[in-house]
Structures are given as C-alpha cells and as structure tokens.
Amino acid sequence: MRRALFLLATGTLLSAMSGCSLGHCGRRSASHAAHHGENPPVQVERSPQEPTVQQLAATLQPPHPPLESSTKAVYRALSPGECQCLAAKHAPLADALDDQRKRLGARRDQSRHTRKDKSEKQRAFQASMLRYSALEIRDRAAGAALEAYYQLAAAEAKADLMALATERARETLRRAEQMKKLGIPLPSPLEEYQRQLVELQLQQAQNQLTLEQLNGKLRLALGFGAEDDWRIQADPGVGLVSDSVGDVESAVRLGMSQRPQLLLLRALIADLDRDTLGASRAFLQTISPLLALSRPGPNCKLLPLLGRLSHVRPGQEEEVERIRDQLRTFLRERERETEAEIREAAYEVNARREAVVLAREASERRHERIRDLEKQRAEGLRGISELTQAHMDWYKARGEVIKEFLGWKIAAVKLKQAQGILPAECGYTDAAPCSECRQ
Numbered sequence: 370m371r372r373a374l375f376l377l378a379t380g381t382l383l384s385a386m387s388g389c390s391l392g393h394c395g396r397r398s399a400s401h402a403a404h405h406g407e408n409p410p411v412q413v414e415r416s417p418q419e420p421t422v423q424q425l426a427a428t429l430q431p432p433h434p435p436l437e438s439s440t441k442a443v444y445r446a447l448s449p450g451e452c453q454c455l456a457a458k459h460a461p462l463a464d465a466l467d468d469q470r471k472r473l474g475a476r477r478d479q480s481r482h483t484r485k486d487k488s489e490k491q492r493a494f495q496a497s498m499l500r501y502s503a504l505e506i507r508d509r510a511a512g513a514a515l516e517a518y519y520q521l522a523a524a525e526a527k528a529d530l531m532a533l534a535t536e537r538a539r540e541t542l543r544r545a546e547q548m549k550k551l552g553i554p555l556p557s558p559l560e561e562y563q564r565q566l567v568e569l570q571l572q573q574a575q576n577q578l579t580l581e582q583l584n585g586k587l588r589l590a591l592g593f594g595a596e597d598d599w600r601i602q603a604d605p606g607v608g609l610v611s612d613s614v615g616d617v618e619s620a621v622r623l624g625m626s627q628r629p630q631l632l633l634l635r636a637l638i639a640d641l642d643r644d645t646l647g648a649s650r651a652f653l654q655t656i657s658p659l660l661a662l663s664r665p666g667p668n669c670k671l672l673p674l675l676g677r678l679s680h681v682r683p684g685q686e687e688e689v690e691r692i693r694d695q696l697r698t699f700l701r702e703r704e705r706e707t708e709a710e711i712r713e714a715a716y717e718v719n720a721r722r723e724a725v726v727l728a729r730e731a732s733e734r735r736h737e738r739i740r741d742l743e744k745q746r747a748e749g750l751r752g753i754s755e756l757t758q759a760h761m762d763w764y765k766a767r768g769e770v771i772k773e774f775l776g777w778k779i780a781a782v783k784l785k786q787a788q789g790i791l792p793a794e795c796g797y798t799d800a801a802p803c804s805e806c807r808q
Contacts, residue, residue: 456514512786624788
C-alpha cells in the first residue's frame with residue numbers, strides 16, 4: 370500500500386516535471402477542440418424567459434399523492450447518544466483502517482519468532498497510524514451526524530410552529546372574506562391575507578423538503594438502507610451537553626490531550642527512526658507528496674551497495690531528522706488550529722446559552738402582548754387584524770427560541786468534536802475500538 374502511494378505520487382511529479390501534467394494536457398485538448406471542433410450554436414435574438422417559465426409553471430399540478438406531512442410519516446425514536454455512536458460505528462473508511470490494523474496485528478503474531486525486530490517495529494508503527502487515523506474519522510462522522518440530528522430537531526419544531534401559523538392565517542382569511550361579503554371595511558386588502566397564507570404554505574413545503582433531506586442524510590450516516598423511508602424522531606431534551614463551559618482552559622487541555630490527530634503526530638515523532646522512516650514518509654505523502662521527497666543519493670555507486678549490505682543507507686540519519694522536523698512543524702500547526710477550534714466552540718456554547726435566554730424572554734413578552742390585546746378586544750377596543758399580527762410576531766419569536774436552542778446544542782457538539790472525544794464516549798479509545806459499540 371505504501372509503495373503504491375509512493376509510485377502514484379512519483380508518477381504525478383514526473384509527469385509535471387516532463388511538462389505534461391494532466392491539467393496541461395487537458396488544456397491542449399480543450400484548445401484543440403475550440404479550433405477544430407463543432408461550430409457554435411446559431412446566433413439568435415434574446416427572447417424573454419419569464420413568460421415562458423410562467424406558462425410552464427401553470428401546466429404543473431400538485432403531486433399525487435401530495436407531499437407527505439410530518440403527521441402522516443412513520444417515525445422511529447433515536448436518542449442523541451444512539452445517533453452519535455451509530456455514526457461512529459458506521460464510518461466505512463475508519464472500518465477499513467481498523468481492518469488493516471487488525472491484519473497487521475495478525476501477521477505480527479504469526480511472524481513474531483521468524484522476523485527481525487525491525488519488521489516488528491514497522492508493523493507496530495503502522496498500526497498506530499491506522500488506529501489514530503480511524504479515531505479521527507469516527508470523530509468527524511459522529512460530529513457531522515449529531516449536527517444533522519439537531520438540525521432535524523429544529524426543522525421538526527419549525528414544522529409544528531408553521532402549522533399553527535398557517536392555521537391562524539387560514540382562519541384570519543376566512544374571517545376577512547366574511548367581513549368583505551358583509552360590506553365591513555377591512556384593515557388591509559383581502560389580497561394581503563391571501564399573500565400571507567401562500568407564503569406560509571410555501572415555507573411549509575420548503576421545510577418538508579428539508580426534513581426529507583436531513584432524514585435521508587442521517588439514515589445513510591447511521592448505516593440504514595437508502596430504501597428506508599421512515600423518519601427519525603429526534604429528542605433534543607436528552608442531556609447530551611453541559612449547561613455551559615465553565616472553564617475554557619480545561620476544555621482546551623482536554624482536547625489537546627485527546628484529539629486523535631494530535632496523538633497520531635506525537636506517536637510518529639516519538640517512534641521515528643531508521644526502521645520506521647518509510648512509514649513516516651508515506652504519512653507525509655498524505656499531507657503533500659512533495660514533503661516526502663528524499664534527498665538525492667550519493668554519486669559514488671559503491672556507497673548504496675555497502676548500505677544494502679550493512680542495512681544502513683548513506684544520509685539516512687539526516688533524512689530521519691528532516692522528517693522529524695517536518696512532523697514537528699505540522700504538529701505545532703495542528704495544535705494551534707485545534708486550540709483555536711476548541712476555544713471558538715467553547716465561547717459559542719456560552720454565547721448561545723445566553724442567546725437562548727434572551728430569545729425566550731422576547732417570546733414571553735410577545736405572548737404577554739397577545740394577552741393584553743385579547744383583553745382589549747373583549748372590551749371592544751381592538752380588532753382581529755392587530756391580534757392576528759401579534760400572534761404572527763409571537764410565532765416568529767418562538768422560532769428564534771428554536772433556532773438559538775438547537776444552535777446551542779450544535780455548538781456543544783462542535784466543541785466535543787474539536788476535542789476529539791466523541792468516539793471515546795461510544796467505547797472507541799486510543800487502545801482499540803470496541804467490538805460491541807453502544808447502540
């Protein structure tokens with residue numbers, strides 16, 4: 370595998386040095402087609418497109434059956450913890466890396482008494498690379514799934530809220546039509562009430578599409594089949610996250626000690642020597658093929674021969690130090706980036722928590738306004754139009770509460786992902802992934 374990666378990178382480099390990279394060859398082909406290909410389309414005068422689109426839209430009919438609403442769909446309960454661990458478990462690339470690591474371990478056991486220490490050290494070094502890389506992938510998979518999970522919870526809550534708003538808009542339109550028939554002056558034109566209802570119905574349709582997309586995305590991420598059409602019943606009330614991040618520095622220290630990618634780089638640096646040089650060079654290729662270029666060999670043809678006989682390559686110690694320096698540089702950069710990610714996520718958790726409180730207070734004030742208007746309407750001082758607008762404002766305020774609350778949950782997920790602790794919460798550790806992941 371390592372040799373295949375090296376050959377691929379070398380072939381790409383040699384192609385670029387010879388002046389015929391894939392990009393250059395493609396540009397020559399495109400240029401050739403431009404000069405010797407088909408004639409361009411016939412020149413015409415611009416014609417208006419809007420009337421055409423309107424005519425085409427008028428031919429469409431509602432789908433049969435109509436788009437399924439939330440109340441008619443089949444739901445299956447899924448907690449945030451189950452979502453997190455199923456996503457960590459069903460990460461195909463991480464599974465492939467763990468399988469490769471297990472095969473290395475099996476071969477190491479079989480050849481423990483027949484191979485040299487050098488081979489044993491190389492296999493252990495490669496197993497460490499595979500283990501930490503798999504944990505990093507599972508961490509990203511669990512974080513992405515949880516973020517989609519809370520986005521789904523927000524979309525479901527929005528669907529409930531929009532159903533209330535739509536029903537009120539429909540009721541207001543019915544009353545406005547009755548008032549018009551009776552010759553009672555309307556506070557606003559009838560078309561305004563119709564427009565509000567149509568806008569809400571459009572938003573409902575768009576939200577239904579969002580629900581379908583998020584459910585499909587989550588089902589695949591959690592290992593379910595593409596043919597499944599049930600929906601996930603999210604539970605945002607489960608205590609997945611803490612109320613706030615009291616000590617940002619403690620959160621940073623935890624992440625710096627647990628993030629799999631940092632553990633990988635530290636292990637590579639600590640175990641790097643002549644025996645593990647090849648694996649380290651292969652790892653550098655995943656960052657950039659140019660980083661793994663070896664220095665030119667000696668001019669004397671006798672030195673490589675002596676090196677093969679003595680198992681010591683000329684200049685090998687210098688290459689070990691060069692690669693160690695490159696790994697250290699990359700580690701320092703990743704540590705700075707990881708610390709910044711953790712701090713940003715921790716601050717966002719606290720800021721979102723405050724935003725939830727403010728949004729809730731604004732919603733309560735809107736609700737109090739409705740109670741005042743209902744009292745004044747009972748006394749004949751207010752009309753239905755002002756009360757309807759107050760309800761719409763309250764629905765918007767409740768929507769802000771939903772947005773900020775689920776945004777707070779997502780911020781906490783980002784914090785855990787930046788710390789790299791999501792796989793460990795499901796039983797995957799730097800020692801070995803669990804055989805029976807929490808479902």
